[in-house]
Amino acid sequence: MRWWWWIPLLLFAGFLGVAAYQLTQPKDDLVPSAMVGKPLPEFELPPAAEGTSGVSTADLKGGKPRLLNVWASWCLPCIAEAPQLERLKQEGVEIVGIAIRDRPEDVAAFLARHGNPYARIGADDLSQVQLAIGSSGVPETFVIDGEGVIRYQHIGDIRAEHVPLLLEKLREAGK
Amino acid sequence: MTVPAFAGMTLFLFGLMAQPLTAQQSLPPAPYAYRQLEDPAKEAEAQALMETLRCLTCQSQSIADSDAAMAGDMRHQVRTRIAAGEEPEAIRTWLVERYGDYVSYAPVVSEATWPLFAIPLLLLAGAGAILWRRLRRVR
Numbered sequence: 001m002r003w004w005w006w007i008p009l010l011l012f013a014g015f016l017g018v019a020a021y022q023l024t025q026p027k028d029d030l031v032p033s034a035m036v037g038k039p040l041p042e043f044e045l046p047p048a049a050e051g052t053s054g055v056s057t058a059d060l061k062g063g064k065p066r067l068l069n070v071w072a073s074w075c076l077p078c079i080a081e082a083p084q085l086e087r088l089k090q091e092g093v094e095i096v097g098i099a100i101r102d103r104p105e106d107v108a109a110f111l112a113r114h115g116n117p118y119a120r121i122g123a124d125d126l127s128q129v130q131l132a133i134g135s136s137g138v139p140e141t142f143v144i145d146g147e148g149v150i151r152y153q154h155i156g157d158i159r160a161e162h163v164p165l166l167l168e169k170l171r172e173a174g175k
Numbered sequence: 176m177t178v179p180a181f182a183g184m185t186l187f188l189f190g191l192m193a194q195p196l197t198a199q200q201s202l203p204p205a206p207y208a209y210r211q212l213e214d215p216a217k218e219a220e221a222q223a224l225m226e227t228l229r230c231l232t233c234q235s236q237s238i239a240d241s242d243a244a245m246a247g248d249m250r251h252q253v254r255t256r257i258a259a260g261e262e263p264e265a266i267r268t269w270l271v272e273r274y275g276d277y278v279s280y281a282p283v284v285s286e287a288t289w290p291l292f293a294i295p296l297l298l299l300a301g302a303g304a305i306l307w308r309r310l311r312r313v314r
Contacts, residue, residue: 031231034275101202101244126205127248134273136231137245 030155033134033142040068040148041132045122048099049107055096055122061148065173067093067166068142069118070130072100073110075138077157082114084158089117091167097121100130100138141166145173207254208247214258221254224263227280228253228270237280 035041044056053059060066069085071078085095097118099107107121124130133142133150143152143166152169154162212218222239228249230241238246238253256266270278276285284292 029234031234031274031277034271034273101248103202125202126251127245128252130245131249131252131270131273136274 031136032155033136033150033153035134035150036153038150040144040150041129043129043132045098045124045129048097048102048121048123049104049111051108052116052118053120055098055120057148059120060096060144061146063146064094065143065145065151065170066119067095067170068098068133068144069095070098070100070124070133070135070138070140070142072102072138073106074102075100078110078139079114080159081139081157082117084160084163085117086115087160087163088158088166091163093167093170094119096144098124098129100124100127143169143173204244204247205251207251209250210254212254212258217257218254220263221250221257224257224266225250225253228267229278229280231274231278 040057040060042057045054047054060068067088071081089095095117097120099121102123102125104123107123111118122129135142135153137155139157141154141158142150143154145151151173152166154166158166212221225239226237228238230236230238230243230246230249232243232245233241236246238249253266257263267279267281276283282288282291
């Protein structure tokens with residue numbers, strides 16, 4: 001038998017090895033936004049609850065970097081993230097909220113119970129702005145620089161260990 | 176069990192099933208999430224596009240197949256844009272600009288995917304060459 005007859009079998013074994021290795025790897029469920037590095041699309045959202053203001057692209061431009069937090073009162077991880085948003089607010093960060101498919105009374109109840117770190121909250125009833133910025137779930141948090149360009153995306157709830165990273169990204173965006 | 180009682184219970188069970196365990200929204204679905212477009216030709220265009228767009232929260236379903244709230248909002252967006260006269264491929268491009276190739280099930284030849292198209296052709300050519308040599312030898 002000639003040695004090169006083994007090549008197809010070796011190739012197949014190599015393929016099996018790659019497949020077996022991939023099976024042991026945790027599944028990556030995150031869908032990163034392709035909008036990072038691009039300017040925010042134009043939008044204008046009405047206020048999500050009484051006593052807050054709506055959000056337009058102009059509110060996210062000018063002067064300093066801000067956080068854009070995509071959330072909802074029906075979203076459980078958003079409750080877990082509320083204290084971290086409060087911490088970021090105390091660090092002097094302006095947080096703009098977008099509430100997805102939410103009722104004004106539910107938003108108000110959530111804020112009364114878990115605190116209100118938001119400078120303003122827009123209501124995105126049809127997920128139109130969520131789709132326009134490439135967000136695929138709640139909660140997600142975007143760092144927006146003073147020019148209105150998306151600089152960083154955090155997928156999932158913000159935990160205590162993520163706060164320094166977000167502050168660092170905000171500082172970078174402010175340069 | 177009497178027939179009306181059985182029917183009543185079945186209805187009750189279906190009622191329970193209609194309530195998702197963890198609600199993904201507190202609002203009713205978007206207007207065009209479950210409603211077809213009035214123009215059958217446009218609805219067919221929208222349907223064909225929706226079958227090739229990935230539901231981002233469920234990931235293994237198309238937005239045409241998924242009952243996730245976000246898939247409903249994506250269907251609403253696709254239908255209203257097609258009703259407004261936008262080309263299906265323009266809508267696909269708009270979504271790919273936001274979510275990458277991942278959002279589309281329609282295969283494209285790109286820098287990362289060209290081997291998938293090239294390797295079968297190479298294998299076929301190789302097999303053809305071997306066969307041709309063998310057959311020539313036999314004759």
